[in-house]
Amino acid sequence: MEVSPLDRNGMAAWCARDIPEGWLVNLGIGIPTLVADFVPPEHEVIFHAENGVIGVGPAPAPDAVNPFLINASTTHVTLRTGGSYMHHADSFAIARGGHLDLCVLGAFEVAENGDIANWARSADEPVKQVGGAMDLAIGAQRLWVVMEHTTKEGEARIRQRCTYPLTAKGVVKRVYTNLAVLDVAPHGFVVRDMVRGMTLEALQARTEAKLHTEFSR
Amino acid sequence: MIDKFVHCMADAMADIADGSTVLLGGFGDVGIPTALLDGLIEQGARDLTIVVVAGGRDGSAIERLLSLGRVRKLICSFVRPASLAGRLLQRGDLEVEVVPQGTMAERMRAAGAGITGFYTPTGADTLLAEGRETREIGGKLCLLEYPLPGDVALIEAWSADRWGNLTYRDSARNFNPVMAMAAQLSIAMTRNVVPLGELTPETIVTPGIFVDRVLHVPL
Numbered sequence: 001m002e003v004s005p006l007d008r009n010g011m012a013a014w015c016a017r018d019i020p021e022g023w024l025v026n027l028g029i030g031i032p033t034l035v036a037d038f039v040p041p042e043h044e045v046i047f048h049a050e051n052g053v054i055g056v057g058p059a060p061a062p063d064a065v066n067p068f069l070i071n072a073s074t075t076h077v078t079l080r081t082g083g084s085y086m087h088h089a090d091s092f093a094i095a096r097g098g099h100l101d102l103c104v105l106g107a108f109e110v111a112e113n114g115d116i117a118n119w120a121r122s123a124d125e126p127v128k129q130v131g132g133a134m135d136l137a138i139g140a141q142r143l144w145v146v147m148e149h150t151t152k153e154g155e156a157r158i159r160q161r162c163t164y165p166l167t168a169k170g171v172v173k174r175v176y177t178n179l180a181v182l183d184v185a186p187h188g189f190v191v192r193d194m195v196r197g198m199t200l201e202a203l204q205a206r207t208e209a210k211l212h213t214e215f216s217r
Numbered sequence: 218m219i220d221k222f223v224h225c226m227a228d229a230m231a232d233i234a235d236g237s238t239v240l241l242g243g244f245g246d247v248g249i250p251t252a253l254l255d256g257l258i259e260q261g262a263r264d265l266t267i268v269v270v271a272g273g274r275d276g277s278a279i280e281r282l283l284s285l286g287r288v289r290k291l292i293c294s295f296v297r298p299a300s301l302a303g304r305l306l307q308r309g310d311l312e313v314e315v316v317p318q319g320t321m322a323e324r325m326r327a328a329g330a331g332i333t334g335f336y337t338p339t340g341a342d343t344l345l346a347e348g349r350e351t352r353e354i355g356g357k358l359c360l361l362e363y364p365l366p367g368d369v370a371l372i373e374a375w376s377a378d379r380w381g382n383l384t385y386r387d388s389a390r391n392f393n394p395v396m397a398m399a400a401q402l403s404i405a406m407t408r409n410v411v412p413l414g415e416l417t418p419e420t421i422v423t424p425g426i427f428v429d430r431v432l433h434v435p436l
Contacts, residue, residue, distance in 0.1 A: 050318065051244045051391050067247070068387035074245030085387060087394040087422075088244070089326040092319030096339060123344055127303045128315040129295040130345070135319030138338040138357075169342040 001197040005178040011146050013038040014193075015104060015176045019045050026050060026095060026136055028105035029073045031146045035104055046080075048100060050132045052091040055083020072132065092132065096139040103140035105133060107147050107172075109162045112188040112209040114172045116145060117164035137168035149177035149206055156208035158182065158189060179203060183215070190215050221381035221431045222410070229253065229404055229432040230260035233369055236289075237262060240325065240367035240396035241269040241279070248389035250373040250406050252434040254278040257371070258285060266290040268325070268365060270318065270392060272302025283311070292365070294318035316365075317345070322395055324365035329398030329427075334363050370400030374423070374431075377407035381425030382416050390422065397427040406434040 006014065008031050016038035019025060026048045027033050036056070039045050047056040049071040056071055057078035071077045086094075094100060107118040116137055119130050137143055150156055158175065174192075175182045180203055181193040190212045194203060204211050223229045230253075233239075239257070243249030258281060265288050272293055273279035280301045282288055290312040296302045305311035316324070317339050327335055336359035341351055350361040372393045375386035383405055385393060397403045405423075410433050 049388075051247075051388055053388050066387060068389045070245050070247050070388055074247075079387070085385075085390050087390050088318075088322040088392045089395045092322050096319050096323070096337065120344070126307050127296050127298040128313070129297070130315050130317050130340075131295045132318035134317040134343060134345075135339045138341075139319075165344050166342055168338075 003179075003197040003202065004195055006195060007178070009034060009037075011176050011178055014181065015144060015146050019102065021045060023101035024048055024054075024094075024099060026100050026103045026140065028103070028133065028136070029131075030106040032104040032106055033071070033073055033075070035146070048091070048094055049077070050091050050095060050136070052086050052088055053077070053079065053083065054086070054094075055080040057083070092135050095132070095136045098139055098141060100136070100140040102142050102144060103136045104144045104146055105136065107145045107157070107167075108164045109157045109159055110145050110147070110172050110175050110184075111159050111162045112184065113161070114170040114184045115162045116143070116167045116172050117162040118167045120165045123165050133167050137171050142173045143171045144174045144176065145172055146176045149179040154206075156206065159208040160210075179206065182211070185212070185215055188212055219425075220379045221425065221428060222379055223430045223432050226252075226256040226259065226432065229430050230256045233257065233260055233262045233402075235262050236264045237368040238266040238268065238366070240370040240392075240400050241267055242370070242372050242391065242393035242396050244270050244388070244391040248373050248385065248391045248393055249278060250371045251278045253371040253404060253406050253432070254282060258282055258287070263287045264289045266292065268292045268321070268367060270294055270321070272296035272300055272313070275300055290314065292316060292321070294321055315345070320362055321365065322392065324362055325367075325392070325395045325399040327362075328364035328366035329395065332364060334361055336361055365399065367396065367400035368402065370396040370403040372397050372403060372405040372428070374405045374407040376409040376411050376416060377405060377431045378411050378413045378416055378425070380413055381405065381428030381431050382421045383407070383423040383425070383428060384416060384420055385422055394423045397423045402430075403428050404430045404432070406432045408434065408436045
């Protein structure tokens with residue numbers, strides 16, 4: 001059977017369907033931002049943007065853009081009824097203080113011990129782009145990552161140990177890739193789901209870390 | 218009578234000294250006190266340390282200040298490689314301190330609140346902690362962070378009264394209230410001027426006690 005890897009929207013939709021109603025969720029830049037598009041408005045999930053918005057709604061109609069209302073990706077958004085604003089220190093207190101039920105980030109690499117690397121490709125990169133990822137990664141109740149399973153060159157991004165500089169240690173709970181959903185358990189990665197046509201053997205071949213199929217050894 | 222309004226940019230920018238640390242509000246294109254930044258360029262202070270969320274895209278107000286060689290150091294949460302700040306940094310012509318965005322906000326909050334240091338797990342397990350003081354608290358490795366006070370804060374507000382009470386518009390609030398509290402001299406530009414009493418007590422976000430000067434810059 002032909003393997004059908006997911007595109008960016010497919011990965012976002014896969015993640016979105018696992019978010020329970022009532023959660024407070026921060027979505028990182030890139031594919032994670034797309035997750036909100038796959039949560040129907042009647043399923044009330046509250047989205048937080050770290051620039052000080054609680055209750056981020058969908059993109060505005062082109063003729064109804066509020067120039068003062070953006071999300072952390074600096075994209076124009078709307079505010080849902082019931083939403084509110086706060087300043088940056090309070091907004092990051094939401095992240096750092098453990099108030100987020102979930103944060104979804106993109107990453108370069110995730111390791112079987114829950115380490116995440118998503119801000120620099122090497123230690124001596126002169127130009128640093130930290131943003132808010134370190135604050136979000138350590139503070140949220142759970143951290144999920146959405147990313148391609150391998151690099152464009154086929155290099156594994158699901159690893160025993162990260163090779164890029166870390167964003168935080170031991171924080172990732174689940175990874176959604178274009179091929180599979182993996183949970184990070186105490187003994188390593190556990191395969192929760194795979195795309196149509198994918199086999200465990202073929203998935204393992206694209207993964208540097210050992211894949212498990214059971215939640216306890 | 219308390220009246221924090223100044224009537225021209227020169228008065229707003231008076232006495233900003235060379236070598237000052239300037240806290241600059243805004244996130245993305247929202248809540249940036251662009252007119253005040255232009256005023257600072259005009260005023261001429263140099264050797265500045267600028268605290269701002271990001272190094273700015275080319276074409277941004279911060280780029281103009283950088284391009285005039287007036288900034289000695291940038292404290293921010295990220296710098297785009299394809300920006301003037303990124304190019305200056307790669308040439309070694311600009312000192313940059315990269316701080317996680319939440320730590321940056323909290324360091325300014327601490328400065329305004331008289332907190333002389335705090336420990337946070339943010340960044341403790343990363344390159345940013347190299348050579349710095351850490352300790353384990355509650356089973357988590359934590360990093361010691363110091364307050365980040367400003368000599369000057371440049372703030373964009375939506376409405377202001379003569380006491381300097383401020384409101385903000387939507388997500389334009391961002392760093393502005395925290396910076397107003399963290400600086401010795403807080404200078405706000407406001408889009409709207411209202412009589413004292415019109416902003417109800419429940420509406421005021423930054424009480425005027427944190428604001429020294431207000432300049433009316435209509436939208």
